[in-house]
Amino acid sequence: MSISHLPRLISELPHAINQRVTVGGWIHAVRNLGGVQFVVLRDGSATVQLVLRKSLISVNPETVVRVTGIVSSEPRAPQGIEIRDPEVEILSEAANPVPIDVAGQFPPASLPTRLNTAAVALRHPQAQNWIKITAHLVKGFRDTLSSLGFVEIHTPKILETPSESGANVFQIEYFGRPAYLAQSPQFYKQMMVGSLGRVFEVGPVFRAEPHDTARHLSQYTSLDVELGFIEDHHTVMDLAENVVAGMLQEAKTHFGDWAYDWPLLPETFPVVHFKDAMAMISRAIGEDVTEEPDLSPAHEAWLGEWARSDFGSDFLFVEGYPALKRPFYTHLDPGNPQYTRSFDLIFRGQELITGGQRLHRFADYIEALKRRGLSKHGMSGYLAAFLYGMPPHGGFAIGLERFVARLTGVSNIRDVTLFPRDMKRLQP
């Protein structure tokens, strides 16, 4: 089947030299030069230069037009082509002035201004590229996992009881009773390991964290993976390493010539145990942090530098986090049960992935809940999975927007999030 009625994209024009084509787009920029008008037309897929000598146009930037003309080879123009003296039909005139200079240097305005005017600010080619690289990373994620037999799932975002901890959860009014927005698909992906063995999900998660920082959002896209029949958390780390490589490979195929600093990606990521990391950091900063139960952002940054200088890697696994700071379903380290079979993947000095081996025996869950003083209330459907046979399993989650932010080097995660939501922002 062919889609005869779909209009042609500007990105397809280099294959249409000497053909008469019709394309639509936005008037991106106009330059008048001695009676000749050079117009850049943009349609989201690419830009093309129009050269007008006969009838010049006078329209506001961002006006939407349809143009018809013959594609000519022109090595000095974008994509090596231009359309000379096309017919131009105005479809929708833009008001003037446009609140954002879409064709100018990035950033065209402050971040709050860009977020307030997102419908226009997201037309800037820099913003478009961030959205496209995000889509390619997700495609790399799915393709890598599908090729390994993982099945994509879609799980509930509305829960009867708060998942995991109960803190920082949004409450909903659900047909006259309270319910909660899911902070992660954790319980569901584990139950689905019981069915399909290997699953993944790409979906929104919701955190009511009262943090107004450059890296916190109340909604973000979580890339979740879970698999059965692992040896221990190292099986999961091995998979995570391959998934990250697959994501970057897919993005690089399409954005290889970007100005971004491409990550240092060794064949195998370096690994350090939490205990050893804390000892190293203590020596380096001249202060004993070995009793602290978690890495601070400053510690993560230090480890990022260390991985880069000592291993030539922008990625570093930290394994064996203390049990105190990991959720109740985390598998303890049998040799040293104050630590766990868990890991974080640090990317350029910031946590990107959290994962590990989970408990898989019913009795271990009952004991872990009791030890933490947590109620089984609302968990019977989840715990049933472990009562009726579950394999050793584990998984991980990647914060998509955080990955893109760190990859592209933006200082605020909101730059690479479509219409971000935070403590103060619910618009547009």
Place this chain on the structure above:
Amino acid sequence: MSISHLPRLISELPHAINQRVTVGGWIHAVRNLGGVQFVVLRDGSATVQLVLRKSLISVNPETVVRVTGIVSSEPRAPQGIEIRDPEVEILSEAANPVPIDVAGQFPPASLPTRLNTAAVALRHPQAQNWIKITAHLVKGFRDTLSSLGFVEIHTPKILETPSESGANVFQIEYFGRPAYLAQSPQFYKQMMVGSLGRVFEVGPVFRAEPHDTARHLSQYTSLDVELGFIEDHHTVMDLAENVVAGMLQEAKTHFGDWAYDWPLLPETFPVVHFKDAMAMISRAIGEDVTEEPDLSPAHEAWLGEWARSDFGSDFLFVEGYPALKRPFYTHLDPGNPQYTRSFDLIFRGQELITGGQRLHRFADYIEALKRRGLSKHGMSGYLAAFLYGMPPHGGFAIGLERFVARLTGVSNIRDVTLFPRDMKRLQP
């Protein structure tokens, strides 16, 4: 890169004949026959027969084991292979009795029982197949659109003002103020057409509809598409037809030998105008329904029969719905403005897709809102897109679970939904 540590899947074993392998799985079924034990092992990817003659096992069904042995060719066994006298290691013994007969005929229990025991009921091969066919349909959706230059997006599910109508929306407590769960990504996908021209999203949508029926859920997965530079709604219908064909093609590649009735899928779907459909139905049922503003489920069922008998098609486009029943952003039919440039795609007598052309000029939005008596409150970010240049555009949305239900012939959408949510159900 290779993933050396990932365990082997049972589905890979036909390529490993005469090799010594280790696989994990659940004890699906055990049959004792004259001193020989035939065990079916299941891992979510496939099943394999184990033949035990030396040391027989005695475990509860659903117990998780790891087995090591040599793969032998055996034409009478599933996948044409079996493993004779493997070493069997018990990883996790299942409690007895299991609440669902995972290895029996489908359905193993009533729908409410299966939903209550989902962590086990979803292990039934029938349920596994429904999840897998769902994943393949989504892959077909994405692949078809990506090949046409569409970019995947992820948009907010938490809104400051109820989207579209304000009815049937869930309210959230958001940092001390009210907010609402998105009923669709409509406004966001339209704004993104202004940036990228062609976009799609796969994500949850939330409907607080007080309907306790076999086809309503409070959360479902919406497959959303939007594109610019269309001629009218026919461009969108043409795309929808190709997307549906691409989804079914991908599913059929993997599930071609299923017992399901594969849909009658003509090269081009038949189209009928709403007005003509109502006139036909009136004649057929001997009752004048031509003044009704929408199709009832009975009308849709009648049209489904008609498309099948007269066009040999399980799909039928109904175009030109009355303006009264379509949202404010719907483009009116210029020749007859009480009708619209909108459509539904009826699949086997039930609405599967809703779509159409949208308004694209700012002034038309202001007028449409006024005509409906709707407030602009909270819409300024959305309306800005139209003030600063938007092309003629349109799109559609597919209800994923409804597609799977209709394709597989289940009578209740909950059968093919992972952990469904409805008026009464929030568990597991």
